[in-house]
Amino acid sequence: MYSVSMYETKDYPTDRGEKISFDRSLIPPCQAACPLHMEIREYVDLIAQGKVMEALRVIRNDNPFPSICAHVCTHPCENACRRSQVDKPIAIRALKRFAVEFGGDRMVQGEAETMRSERVAIVGSGPAGLACAYYLRKLGYPVTIFEAHSELGGMLRVGIPQYRLPREVLDTEVQRLIQMGVEIRRNTRVVSLDLLFGMGYKVIFLTLGAHQGLRMGVEGEESPGVVDGATFLREVNLGLKPSLGEKAAVVGGGNVAIDAARTALRLGTKRVVILYRRSRAEMPADPTEVEQALEEGVEVQFLVTPTKIKRANGHLSVTCMRMELGDPDAGGRRRPVPIKDSEFDEEFDTLVTAIGQAPQIPEDFHLRMGRGSTVQVDPATLTTNRAGVFAGGDAVTGPATVVEALAAGRQAALRIDDYLQHRYPLANKEVREGLAGDLLPKTLDMVKKTSRLEPQVLPPEARGKNFEPVELVYNWEAAINEARRCLRCGVGAEILFQDKCATCLTCLRVCPYNVPYLDEGGVIQIPADQCQACGICVTQCPAGAIVLRKPYDRRHVASELDHALRSAAESKFKPFIIGFCCQYGLFGTGALASLWRRAKAGIWIVPVLCVAKVEAEHILRAFEMGAEGVFIAGCGEQCAREKTAFWVSQQVEKVRKVLVQLGLASERVQMFNLYAGDEDPAHALDEFTEKIGGLYLASVIKQEVKS
Amino acid sequence: MTVCGAGGEREVSFLHGALRVAQVKGGDGVHAFLEYTVKRQCDREFLDPLGDRVSEVDAILSLGCGVGVQVVAERFPDVPALPGVNTSFMGATEQGGVWDERCAACGDCRLAETAGICPITRCTKGILNGPCAGTKNGKCEANKDIDCAWVLIYKRLESLGQLDKIRRYYPPRNFRTIPRPRRLAGITSIDLGGSNG
Numbered sequence: 001m002y003s004v005s006m007y008e009t010k011d012y013p014t015d016r017g018e019k020i021s022f023d024r025s026l027i028p029p030c031q032a033a034c035p036l037h038m039e040i041r042e043y044v045d046l047i048a049q050g051k052v053m054e055a056l057r058v059i060r061n062d063n064p065f066p067s068i069c070a071h072v073c074t075h076p077c078e079n080a081c082r083r084s085q086v087d088k089p090i091a092i093r094a095l096k097r098f099a100v101e102f103g104g105d106r107m108v109q110g111e112a113e114t115m116r117s118e119r120v121a122i123v124g125s126g127p128a129g130l131a132c133a134y135y136l137r138k139l140g141y142p143v144t145i146f147e148a149h150s151e152l153g154g155m156l157r158v159g160i161p162q163y164r165l166p167r168e169v170l171d172t173e174v175q176r177l178i179q180m181g182v183e184i185r186r187n188t189r190v191v192s193l194d195l196l197f198g199m200g201y202k203v204i205f206l207t208l209g210a211h212q213g214l215r216m217g218v219e220g221e222e223s224p225g226v227v228d229g230a231t232f233l234r235e236v237n238l239g240l241k242p243s244l245g246e247k248a249a250v251v252g253g254g255n256v257a258i259d260a261a262r263t264a265l266r267l268g269t270k271r272v273v274i275l276y277r278r279s280r281a282e283m284p285a286d287p288t289e290v291e292q293a294l295e296e297g298v299e300v301q302f303l304v305t306p307t308k309i310k311r312a313n314g315h316l317s318v319t320c321m322r323m324e325l326g327d328p329d330a331g332g333r334r335r336p337v338p339i340k341d342s343e344f345d346e347e348f349d350t351l352v353t354a355i356g357q358a359p360q361i362p363e364d365f366h367l368r369m370g371r372g373s374t375v376q377v378d379p380a381t382l383t384t385n386r387a388g389v390f391a392g393g394d395a396v397t398g399p400a401t402v403v404e405a406l407a408a409g410r411q412a413a414l415r416i417d418d419y420l421q422h423r424y425p426l427a428n429k430e431v432r433e434g435l436a437g438d439l440l441p442k443t444l445d446m447v448k449k450t451s452r453l454e455p456q457v458l459p460p461e462a463r464g465k466n467f468e469p470v471e472l473v474y475n476w477e478a479a480i481n482e483a484r485r486c487l488r489c490g491v492g493a494e495i496l497f498q499d500k501c502a503t504c505l506t507c508l509r510v511c512p513y514n515v516p517y518l519d520e521g522g523v524i525q526i527p528a529d530q531c532q533a534c535g536i537c538v539t540q541c542p543a544g545a546i547v548l549r550k551p552y553d554r555r556h557v558a559s560e561l562d563h564a565l566r567s568a569a570e571s572k573f574k575p576f577i578i579g580f581c582c583q584y585g586l587f588g589t590g591a592l593a594s595l596w597r598r599a600k601a602g603i604w605i606v607p608v609l610c611v612a613k614v615e616a617e618h619i620l621r622a623f624e625m626g627a628e629g630v631f632i633a634g635c636g637e638q639c640a641r642e643k644t645a646f647w648v649s650q651q652v653e654k655v656r657k658v659l660v661q662l663g664l665a666s667e668r669v670q671m672f673n674l675y676a677g678d679e680d681p682a683h684a685l686d687e688f689t690e691k692i693g694g695l696y697l698a699s700v701i702k703q704e705v706k707s
Numbered sequence: 708m709t710v711c712g713a714g715g716e717r718e719v720s721f722l723h724g725a726l727r728v729a730q731v732k733g734g735d736g737v738h739a740f741l742e743y744t745v746k747r748q749c750d751r752e753f754l755d756p757l758g759d760r761v762s763e764v765d766a767i768l769s770l771g772c773g774v775g776v777q778v779v780a781e782r783f784p785d786v787p788a789l790p791g792v793n794t795s796f797m798g799a800t801e802q803g804g805v806w807d808e809r810c811a812a813c814g815d816c817r818l819a820e821t822a823g824i825c826p827i828t829r830c831t832k833g834i835l836n837g838p839c840a841g842t843k844n845g846k847c848e849a850n851k852d853i854d855c856a857w858v859l860i861y862k863r864l865e866s867l868g869q870l871d872k873i874r875r876y877y878p879p880r881n882f883r884t885i886p887r888p889r890r891l892a893g894i895t896s897i898d899l900g901g902s903n904g
Contacts, residue, residue: 500744504710509803542715543744617717620724624731658725664732699732 025549026435026490026528030092033080035407038062040077040092041488047095048483049583049609050476056103059096064134064406065173067105068127068156070097071165071469074286074401082489085439088452091482094471097455098479110176115140118420119200122146123190124207126154127402128393130177131409132205132416137180139417144201145182148189149238154209155394156402158234159256161263162467193365193389203388203416206365206375207409210394214356216251220309221353225316229260229354236263245349247271249318251306252354253283256399258290260352261298266467272298273348277305277323277336292470295460303336307343309351316348359395367391372398381415381425382408390416435490437529442514446642447532453482484584484640491553492531493538493546495524500545507537507546512642534641535613539651557608561618564604565625575628575696576602577689580614582635582674583607603689610634612644619655619669629668629692630655631685636673645673665695711806713792714770716744722770722791738765748775754782761786796828814889815880820872822863827880829856835877 030040039058046055059066073093081089099105120136122129125147133143151157152174156165178184190196196204213228215221227242229252235242248269250261253276261272274293276283279302283290294300301320308319322342325334358373368385370376375384375391382390392408394400418425439447456472463470474482492515495501503524508516515530516537526537526546535553538546548554561578568576608614611634622630632648639645648671656666670688709715719742726740741760745753748771761767761783769776770791780788798806811827817835818825827833831849837857841848845858864870 499746500716502710502715504712504715505800506712506803509800542709542712542717544716544720615717617720617724620721620728623728624724626731654721658721658728662725662729662732664728 023432023550024494024496026433028435028489029080029082030077030090030489032434032436033076035076035401035404036062036410038077041486041491043099044090044092044095044483044486045488045609047099047479048486048585050480052099052103055099056105059099059103060105060108064131064410065127066096067100067169068165068173069093069403069406070100071169071471072156072160073403076401076403082439083485083487085444086447086487087449090486091452091454094455094474095479095483097471098474101473102476102479106172108176110179112137112180113140114142114181116142116420118142118202119144120203120205120416121190121196121199121201122205122207123196124148124154124209124393124395125152125184126207126209126393127156127405128207128409128412129154129205130173131406132207132392132412133177133182133409134180135410135413136416137177137182139413141417141420143182144185145177146185146188146190148187150187151238152184152186154207155211158211158237159230159259161233161237161259161266163262163266163463163470164259166469191362191364193386197388202420203390205412205416206361206367206384206389206391206395207393207405208359208361208395210357210359210374210399212358212360212373213353214358216306216353216355218307218309220311223309223311223316225311225348225350226309227350227352229256229352230357232260232352233263236267241267243267244269244352247348248273248350248352249306249316249346249348250274250352250354252276252356253278253285254354254356255285255289256357257352257354258285258293258298260354262293262296264352265296265298266465268465273346274298274300275304275306275320276300276302278333279303279325282325282333292457292460296464297460305336305338306351314349316351317345318348318351319343319345357394357399359398361395365389374398381418382412383415383419388419390419435529440530443530443532446513447487448640448642450481450485450640452485453478480585488533490528491549492528492533493526493535493548494528494531495526495545496547497543497545498523500543502543504542506540506542510536510540510647512536532641534644535610536643536647539613539615539647553609553613557606557613557615557618560606560608561621564606565622565627568604569626571602574602575692576604576626577629577631577692578604578606578622578627579631579633579685580606580608580611580618581633582611582639583609584640585635585638603685610639610641610644611648612641614648614651616651616654619651620658623659623664623668628696629670629688631670631672631688633672633674633685645671667691668695711798712804714772716742718770719744722768748772749778751778751782754779758783813880817877820875820877821860822867822869822872824856824860824863826856826860829854829859835879 028041031037034040039062043055043058046052046058056066063069070093075093077092078089081092083089116139119142122133122143122145125145129145130152133145136143145152149158153170156170193204211230211234213230229250232242233256244264244267246269248264248271250257250264250272253274257274261274264272280290303323304320305323306318307321310317320343322339323336324339326337327335329335359375361367361369361373361375366386367389368376375396377384377391377396382392384391390412392412393405396408397404415425455474455478457470458468458472501524503522505518505524507526508518508524512534513530513532515532516524516526519525533548535548538548564578568578611632614632619630632652634645634648636645652669652671655669659668660666672684709718712718723740723742730738741764743757745757747753748769764786766787766789767779767783768789768791769779771779772792772794773790776788776790796808797810797812798808801807808828809825813827817827826835826837830837831847831853832839837860838855842855842858845855847853847855861873864873
């Protein structure tokens, strides 16, 4: 067994692994948890490099309405993030918001072409309906959306308060759909599916949502002054100003309860009390939202449930009972158990019930219904019992999240396409292996802890009385630093050429994270779920048997270097210097550019994704192609990975030794730390440039003397 | 193949890069270089696939050990073979990138009597009945950074309860009797005509 690589003197191995250019990366937990399966790791990495427009492009690949998700997504990705084992998960939703706002999402034009004749009717314009319309238009179908309310958006419009999702955002997305040619019928309640089929629609997609508030089943629930949360929010969001009086109670512990309470405060209610029958730990509402509600002055009474409502003298007298937590129920939450003789009365002006919602499907639709008055569908195809009728979103699942509805909408669009093209349902995406499992303690201990940067929020005093968005967008520095915390699960190193591996244990010895290990059969293993993707073992492996799992990562340094060398060859500046600079952090945006501007001419920057990926051969290559000097500029202490500076210095020493043997000065290779506090990197670079200039002159004179 | 970071694909490629830099920065003549990495050089079969390509080259630079260079030279008699590394010793990894000599391949192994510590390589004098008078606080008089092998042997024998072994006298090795070149023919060996095994 032998391997051959053959290069003419001018050629360079731009990719040692060109023959195996396929992607062997694994799906990270965040992507697996996302109902839309967004390429989260990829766009977070692009943000870390300051490439915000590219990041937005990646986001838009998988998400039709990223600006909406950026505001209101419940981010199941963050709950799955493995960084939480180290400290706290990456703030993925906030990073998406940054990419959306700074990447120019508003400028994206909606484009679609009608290529098919089969018309599709979408009933309901919530996230599922809008997403389905988006993808069907992309597939070339004529689409009509029927919306019962005066405004599009479904729960996005009538359920979610404006301080969480600014209406401009929603309007922009709707406008884009109109631009794409989606026909929209507002104020149109669909009463018969047969009628729609009669109008010539070949397929109907039902996304009616779950707007019907559930009843508590207590005495006096019908009294005036008792309103359900969904109705209350709908009225507010459609422009009415319902009055809740001076003191209001909200029953429930979910997001709707929190939304209703915070909305009530903004409408001028003096005191808002949430009554929740369990404790804070069991609250299904987003903890951040709960925190913000408390900051704004919402009171929460835990372990309390109303048992009787009586109306007297224009007030509600609510009898409540105290609860204690019993055994866990099937869902794992502890069941509230009433405490005997703990009843007490409290006076409120109004009471909002927010204990859950259900869909309301007209019987005339003749659909088979499932539990909780939801529409029964085949989970794989979203087809109902009626031919040509598909259903998705809350109407099928019961109250769920925006991102789940978007996923259902996308799935429906693809399945409707299959249906109309008489095709067996195609799989959504190629199936790649997932990555699961906790980080082992020996690895976990070595990962640098960096605290999560939360986006700023309006101070509570500023948000009490209006519907301005509460959360603010990151600035560049915060976004990039937050994005750099990503562990990049699943793109690490692997031993691709087992036949080359001599089990020399170099990888095991150089790994800063104790990842490689020798298995019982004497074979070295680099477990994918532990690798931190720093790339040090790749550059150190004497056999070249280890590669990074993504083709881009494998090629990156060599192809960027080639590009820089070609540009340098064409430029008039002599001598020229090649600088390998870390692309992470702010180099990509500001610091590097200004450094480049301030440095003397003839410096060519090779952007690298961590200087630890620079190999000694790359440095030699620069010299071979005429560079008079080479420097490597890393981010030093700022680096999110361990020991990178040390291994760079090892490479530098290795090359210096060879340079001296070849009669060249070892100072021609330098290493800078762009973030060292005490020295100005631009100044150091200037000094280096001058020195190289001197060496260059000396060598020219020597040459002349020789000849 | 490489274990000690001298001769794997990366080292070949690094040396290749260095040679090209040397050429660009004032070297004489223009040479073209080809890179190959083979699994082993001490078995001719691994070299056979290179046959055709070798006929095109002027010299072979081998990053194998001294054995590899010689086998390459024998296999390709018409092309000069040059050593690319200076093979030094048989050693063990002390830590990443640091190796210590452990075996001299003397053909006269005493490790059974010396508690698994080789006095030939690890004692500066290579004596068989140590320690000598130069041992001081467990270190060697020749170099204070080196442990006295015989102190190590003594301590280990003591902990093994085998101190009787150090009380025995071992006659000095007869350096003159190593019949070079040596040949080793195992039971499975094919008769190659030698008889020194």
